[in-house]
Amino acid sequence: MGNVTPNRRRTMQRGTLDMQMEGDRSLRFKRFFEAPPGLVFDCLTKAELVQKWLTGPPPMQMVECEIDAKVGGSFRYAWSGPNGEHRFGMKGTFKEISVPDRIVHTEVFDEDWTGGETLCTTLLIPQENGTMMDLLVQYATPEARAGAMQTDMKDGMSQSYDKMDGILTGMPA
């Protein structure tokens, strides 16, 4: 975020998710939150908080959320539709944790759609009135990135597209 123009920064502060393909097998997410890094860190690492927001797109629900946020500790998430349909889960292990600004963890879906573990590096960068989250998701291979994009959509996500369309129309391009 070296040369952020004031205008660009305002956009980011409204809370727009910036997502870029990086290299041949990574995706980088950037998102500003109006809260200090410590709070964002808690929301990423404490199960009771994670399950409040990482619900999956409606009508999906989060049905499993266990987090042991320490180096070598693991986590497990699962989601399903309201009647238990389209269930999918993921798990991972924490490789590095530095409160409140850095988390490195692996993750893999139960059906391993992504052709091996992905490595996620989350940085929480303090800013004037909030936190910039910088998340780099590195897939095992370039094919895995393409595969992840393909299968995420096929499994459950696509149901919510109708609702998503409404959101998309209200969203800046």
Added chain:
Amino acid sequence: MVIHEDSLDAIFGALADPTRRAIVARLANGEATVMEIAAPLSMSQPAVSRHLKVLEKAGLISRSRRAQQRPCRLEAEKLQQVNLWLERYRAIWEMQFRQLDVLLQEMQKNSVDAKKKRADIGARATRSGKKSSRSRNTGSVSKRSQERKNRNSVNESNPFAKRQASTAADKPISKRAGAKTRAQTNIGNEKKGIGRMPQ
């Protein structure tokens, strides 16, 4: 523009190969024949043809017939589907993060409310302290007792405020998470987290 999921399968399948991505990149610069495409790839023409067939089937390229040659060209509209899909993937995450925004707001509001309550209690205690000192109207003893009262009220209000903040935040979790949820969280830590609020 509508996203066709079946065609997306084919598109992503076709692009899930480095050679085919290289071909797409080459064709982004303009039409090319099989020979021209094969040259930098150090690949046999039949091998390249097989890749071209996959791309063609996905609709990412089209091939025209010009004399003996069949030059390939990129179908930009199909490639646009990838961008559209990426935007939707982004939108799904955006939706999740908006929920995180709400949560962060709630947590911070709870903290501010708790602070306010603490301040109100502190102010009330101070007022009553003044009254008692006035009524007694005796120098140093009343001063000391007033100090003690104030100190006590601050000590009492702190844990009270903390309790307020954490219970308020805890409640919706159990309600909203649904019965199936198995949450294993160190509640003590969460309280600490909520206690660690910004000014």
